[in-house]
Amino acid sequence: MDEPDVVAAVARRRKEIAARLEELRTRRRRLADPGTSRSTAADVESAERSALAARHHAEDARQRVVQRHELSVRRHLEAAAVLAAAGDQEAAARHRAAAAAAREVPPPVFEE
Numbered sequence: 001m002d003e004p005d006v007v008a009a010v011a012r013r014r015k016e017i018a019a020r021l022e023e024l025r026t027r028r029r030r031l032a033d034p035g036t037s038r039s040t041a042a043d044v045e046s047a048e049r050s051a052l053a054a055r056h057h058a059e060d061a062r063q064r065v066v067q068r069h070e071l072s073v074r075r076h077l078e079a080a081a082v083l084a085a086a087g088d089q090e091a092a093a094r095h096r097a098a099a100a101a102a103r104e105v106p107p108p109v110f111e112e
Helices: 003-032 041-085 089-104
Strands: none
Touching: 003 041, 041 089
């Protein structure tokens, strides 16, 4: 899976998580309303646990994107070293430039 595909998948998942979190927040407010007969502490706790799990999942996904970004830079540098050792200075320079460009652009960050 290419980095743009991963970024797109993470973005889609974060949107799903954001929608689910909003549903859970709405449900928690509705259940916590004293006028609602269905309000139970267990329901509120369940909603909070689900929201917390979604936040953890989102953070894990963000960390994976950062790791993939760093790995991409490292692979470009490794390729540059191999190509330079093989005598292909032009290709090595392209990989060094790609690594430098990747370092300048931070990994995508998704807002909640």
